[in-house]
Amino acid sequence: MSRPMRLGVIGAGLKAADYARGWVHMPEVAFVAAADVSGASLARLAGICTAAGRPAPHGFEDFRGMLAACAGELDAVYVSTPHALHAEQAIAVVEAGLDLLLEKPMVTTVPEAQRLVEAQRRSGATVVIAFQGGLSPLVLDTQRRARGGEFGELVSVAAVIWEGWSNAYAGHWKQRPELSGGGFMFDTGAHMMNTVCLLADADFDRVSAYMGHRGKPVDIVCAVSARLEGGALVTFTAAGEGPPGCASHITLFYAGAIVRIDAWGGWREISVAGRAAVREEAEIRDNPMKSFLAIRSGAAPNSSTVDNGLRFARLWDGIKASAAQDGASIRIGAETS
Structure with missing residues (x-):
């Protein structure tokens, strides 16, 4: 050994x-x-x-x-x-x-x-x-098939995530902006944004965002409308206050298919030509060390890279800049770089 x-x-x-x-x-x-x-x-x-x-x-x-x-x-x-x-x-x-x-x-x-x-x-x-979605076989298979043209052109994306986060992390460093860098959208919502960045497979062009703090020092709810450089439209909705639990739905509308998947890559449904979708499920990789070892050894490609992290950061800086200006449309890569 x-x-x-x-x-x-x-x-x-x-x-x-x-x-x-x-x-x-x-x-x-x-x-x-x-x-x-x-x-x-x-x-x-x-x-x-x-x-x-x-x-x-x-x-x-x-x-x-x-x-x-x-x-x-x-x-x-x-x-x-x-x-x-x-x-x-x-x-x-x-x-x-x-x-x-x-x-x-x-x-x-x-x-x-x-x-x-x-x-x-x-x-x-x-x-x-260490994003579960970035290392999920269902997310990576979806990305591969989309790149291969199987689904046709990407038209729009609708992404939603929610969790009883406001109460669950009350007093935690995640609700101290000097340590967290943001609130619910940047914490649990990061999974949603990262998976969309991977599957959209393009840089963002413009973004408009609103945030609500609901009495907390960080954002608890966030609504975002954005446009990718290729023209596809994207919406994000993040709700960090509600009953216990956590879930996400991401729907990608292509010219030839509709793909639904969760932010962590635990399940996927693909509907083609109007046929009913069948849910596929995969184990969410709660042990990223296995993936890390495989990537280090060359046995697997690195699917969760610093380059996608930069794309994510540009999106996040644009969201913050827009929310600070009450939803003003922000050009990604100009004001945010």
Whole structure:
């Protein structure tokens, strides 16, 4: 057996701990180091490793200290920190010559995305953004078939996502704009926007957006109308207040077919020539490490790239700029770059 991938972790919070409980049993992965400002989070991650008979990773309070001390002992780093911290940490990782599995959303602004894209190109590091939809076989198959012309020209897209997010994350860092970079639309709604960016397979041209905060410091509801460079029209609706639960519907209207899919790529329905659609289901990849390992080894293409992250960032900056101007039409790539 080949040597396991030597992994560092930046951000040992609940998400990282949840993944670690599975990853620690993967012989392809060895936890080497972790950085977090919380000693309790580092101790929890160490306990997960030792309980599985694995050595505890070296603990650091500062991620730069971890990279300086352990870069020669690492192959890759998983970053799972508040959104506003992603850019600095991700760029530091790839500049250290390490591969990167980065939690969604990639970064919070277009300039950050551009700097990460440039850093990745200089280093040649493998960077994968941990979007379930970006790694979903149903999303990727839909993209492949659309590119092959099976469905005809894309005419319009209608995307909806909802969750009882406002109450579920009350007081959480996700509702602190200086850490989150946005509210519901940028958190759970990021899955919807990212999957649409992948399937629309084109840059956005213009966008008009409205947001409502409903008494919170971040957006809870968002409505967006947009146009792709090819002329297709796109609408996004995000509702982060309501009963418990979370779901999404994305409908892509092509000249020759209607495709319905969810933001995470868990199910799909394709209707062609008026025939009733049959629902297909796929396991949502809640373990992105398997995909990351396959991409690093060359066994699978990277379908969740920094380039799509830049397209996403341009859309998000346009949405923010429009909402700040009460729905004004914003040209993507001009005012937002």
